[in-house]
């Protein structure tokens with residue numbers, strides 16, 4: 001018998017405020033401040049994911065026809081590694097940090113940075129990599145000592161139900177809770193006050209989230225989509241371009257936020273690139289993608305129809321693929337050559353298996369077009385020689401860049417958008433950092449009182465002494481140029497002030513020893 005999956009049941013609207021208040025109360029009772037408590041939660045979560053791995057694979061197969069390889073590599077194993085990496089490093093990450101770049105005299109107040117949890121936080125997940133992109137942020141939130149409410153995407157219903165089962169089997173229910181639902185349930189969540197909201201999904205809903213958070217001054221992380229360009233110069237290797245760009249669009253059938261949306265290819269190599277796409281497709285799918293176990297389907301009928309009408313309304317020419325099966329929500333990887341950047345396949349996020357090629361005259365044209373479509377996409381994919389790639393990076397902006405590749409995700413490398421593709425980053429150490437408040441703490445010793453009393457009235461006669469001790473001397477002149485021998489002054493003044501200031505600081509240091 002196959003793997004039995006739980007059904008997705010939406011949380012009743014009436015139950016939502018009570019759930020949140022339980023989780024908030026646990027935070028206020030400091031239940032998640034203890035680092036050992038957090039580690040136990042993460043370790044239990046690890047084993048629950050491991051124990052339910054077959055259900056994860058089956059849920060992804062039912063929701064997206066996701067192949068086992070992708071389900072394990074990008075979802076279950078991804079999360080397991082994430083937990084091990086986090087639990088191994090957590091003691092190091094939570095340690096108070098010495099405050100950086102503090103002037104000698106202020107060092108006496110023992111400045112340090114404490115990594116405080118933010119409080120009771122909300123994670124709203126998406127459908128395309130439902131486990132990775134929902135539980136990934138949750139791992140960081142737990143590690144940082146927050147209590148968490150998790151709202152998986154209803155558009156991947158099997159995965160949402162399995163995620164709930166995993167969380168309920170492993171996590172302390174008074175600190176971590178799963179709320180299931182679609183728009184009304186999410187709106188009910190958003191009506192409450194949170195200490196941070198982490199949202200992954202489209203830009204339109206991202207705006208709704210940011211608006212709902214604003215009245216409470218709640219900080220938000222928005223992991224949004226992108227209209228990501230690939231720029232291919234005449235010096236690129238057509239075979240590498242085709243194999244890697246095809247991978248960027250067969251992974252999860254192109255339902256990947258970091259997939260390239262369109263390729264701007266130097267017209268000199270367009271025919272060779274197209275030829276290589278055909279070869280790569282034949283190699284990856286010898287019997288066609290439809291007959292392969294290694295190709296996902298589109299998440300639902302609405303997204304299938306959206307993609308179909310995008311292709312129907314394009315003026316481009318199909319060079320490879322183009323077949324669809326509505327009953328199976330199958331869309332073949334499809335290479336389309338368009339003749340204008342205005343084509344909707346370039347200007348709208350496709351989030352599907354379309355490989356859109358626009359021939360360009362040269363690199364400058366490609367850079368101008370890319371900046372015109374969206375100046376801050378999530379990803380950027382330059383192919384060319386070293387100088388060309390450097391020029392592309394220096395003349396554009398994006399959340400991240402993969403040179404000579406489709407979206408390459410190093411699991412512990414910070415990941416996030418910029419501008420229109422969102423804000424805030426996570427993964428690796430950043431998954432911890434994004435969930436903490438760096439709380440500066442100073443401690444002024446009592447014996448310093450005679451020196452600190454310079455700040456008290458009456459002020460008469462104190463200003464010049466204070467300025468002598470604390471004024472920084474510029475190491476630049478009025479024309480904005482750096483002055484030479486700055487290092488000599490630095491040594492003479494014990495850290496960059498006037499000689500007098502240096503002497504005063506030396507006196508303070510001597511007094512403290």
Ligand SMILES: NC(=O)c1ccc[n+]([C@@H]2O[C@H](COP(=O)([O-])OP(=O)(O)OC[C@H]3O[C@@H](n4cnc5c(N)ncnc54)[C@H](O)[C@@H]3O)[C@@H](O)[C@H]2O)c1
Nearest residue numbers: 125126127152153155182186201202205223224225226257
């Ligand atoms: N940057 C990233 O990491 C990343 C990852 C995956 C997807 N994405 C982007 O997400 C988009 C596709 O996802 P989607 O938005 O269709 O996903 P989705 O349908 O899964 O929705 C995302 C979440 O928003 C909630 N939601 C939907 N409408 C809402 C509303 N009106 N009010 C409140 N909540 C609402 C859903 O319940 C869900 O939990 C694409 O643009 C893609 O690029 C970004």
Ligand SMILES: CC1=C(/C=C/C(C)=C/C=C/C(C)=C/C=C/C=C(C)/C=C/C=C(C)/C=C/C=C(\C)C=O)C(C)(C)CCC1
Nearest residue numbers: 069070073074128129132133251255256257258408409415
């Ligand atoms: C195998 C040996 C070695 C090493 C080989 C290496 C370095 C292989 C690298 C393989 C890679 C990069 C595989 C990547 C697979 C990624 C998959 C399937 C999907 C990931 C999807 C993600 C992260 C999706 C994210 C989506 C988002 C954010 C939005 O939608 C050696 C050389 C070390 C030794 C010999 C053997």
